[in-house]
Amino acid sequence: MKVLVVGATGGSGRAAVTELVRRGHDVTALSRHASSLPGVRGIDGDATDAALVGRLVEGQDVVVVTLGISESAVRVRLRGPSATPLDIRSRGTRTVLTAMRRHGVRRVVVQTSYxxxxxxxxxxxxxxxxxxxxxxxxxxxxxxxxxxxxxxxxDWVEVQPVNLTDEPWAGPPMTSTAGDIDGMRVSRAQVGWFLAQAVEDPTLARQTVAVSAGAAVPVTV
Structure with a gap:
């Protein structure tokens, strides 16, 4: 499938790109430094740029959104982010959703927060x-x-990981559409793997999925 990943160089976004490429998808990546990513069409740009996002969304099968602020949470709380708008998640996602409706692209996978x-x-x-x-x-x-x-x-899927870590791959995470979790930690590698799963699984449409680092279990549908 043709997949656009918006926010592609953050931890989860990069992991999702890697997994999607491994599975053979045709990936376009958008972020401020996406041209550094290997094996994909990397576009350096702003997720709130409606014209750019519109051009990239057109012709895609699925869009994945993994927007966030990578700076220290303490710095952001006290001084605000230095390089990323504080409302990047909602504003960037709104830009993507508007472009998808305009171009008739139905499937979107968005990472939020448990x-x-x-x-x-x-x-x-x-x-x-x-x-x-x-x-x-x-x-x-x-x-x-x-x-x-x-x-x-x-046809959205909302992916809600618990607290993210940089721990190495430890197998598929626990996923639940009922909000169940196993602990409050999950690796970005596991989240990236599940973002790719959500791209491929149409049965998850219009579901919110909690993701945590439990033993491998099937998604509760």
Whole structure:
């Protein structure tokens, strides 16, 4: 399939690109430094640039969105991000969804965060405090991102990983459409693997999937 990955050089985005290429997909990658990625059509650009996003979306089979802010959460909370808009998740996703509707592209896979939207009730107390005190602006933007996705009318999949780590591949993660998790850690490699799975699995359409680093189990449908 022809797949566009938006936010392709962040940790999860890069892992998704690697897995999609391994599976033989024709990948176009968009980020500020996407031209550095091997084996794909890498486009350096801004996910909020409607004209650019529109050109890249046209003709794709699926779009994957893995937008986020890679800077220190403490710095972002105290001073704001230095290079990325604070609302990059919602604004970039909105730009993608608008382009998809314009060009008739139906399938989109978007990474948000466990504990937002449908999984809000499952968040442990300690993580609630982190969300409220340290990550409040970013979580608020992720809530807007998820709400726009679920209201888009497209064949969306919302992928909600728990806390991300850079641990090496440890096998497929635990995934659940019921919001169940096994711990509050998951590697970016595992998330990237599941993003590629979601691209290939049409039965996940209009589902929110929690992703954590448990033993390999089938998606609960």
């Amino acid at each position: 504990g937002t939207g449908p999984t809000g009730a499952g968040l442990p107390l300690a993580t609630r405090l982190v969300f409220a005190l340290l990550l409040r602006p970013q979580i608020a933007d992720t809530e807007r991102q998820g709400a726009e996705l679920r209201a888009s009318g497209l």
